[in-house]
Structures are given as structure tokens and as C-alpha cells.
Amino acid sequence: MWGLLESAHMQKKSGARFNAYNNLFSIQKNDDETLVDLAVRIEHAMGNIKDLWSKDFTLEKLDGELQCMVLIRALSEEYSHFSTLLLLLDSLDKERII
Secondary structure, three states, X not given: OHHHHHHHHOOOOHHHHHHHHHHHHOOOOOOOOOHHHHHHHHHHXXXXXXXXXXXXXXXXXXXXXXXXXXXXXXXXXXXXXXXXXXXXXXXXXXXXXX
């Protein structure tokens, strides 16, 4: 039952991982937040990313996805529709994006 719920509600696609990485890299310490609370938020964000990894996810795949993320994030606002389209792909592949 848990496997069915996970497959229905947690799609382990590169676009979801992109958004999770984006959330992780966007974390900023709030003025009223302790360093411990900040560290907990970061750990939670990293846990969300790990939950989106497939069983065969490797460091090589991570390297490729991070390069794709930089390519997509480097695009200006005029490419927002193109960026959105790229995130709908089943996988982020540098050659495919280029």
C-alpha cells in the first residue's frame, strides 16, 4: 500500500528533483531563526531530495542533473516557457537541453 501511495504522490522525475534542489539552494536564514533551526530546515530539504532519487540514482546522474539545473537557471525570463517545458521531460539530459 505504501508503495502505491508513493508512486501516486511522489513522482521521481527530474523536474521534481530540480524544484527540490532549487528549494534547497534558495534557503536563507531568517532573522528570528536559530542556526539549529536553519540546519533542521536544510536537513529536511535534503531529505525531500533523497526521497525523489530512484534506486539507481548515482553521483554521475547527480552531476548531470546539476549541470542541467545551472543551464536552465541561467536562462533569462524570456525563456520561462522553454524552461517549464524542459522540466516536464522525464529526465534532464545536457545534450538534450542544448
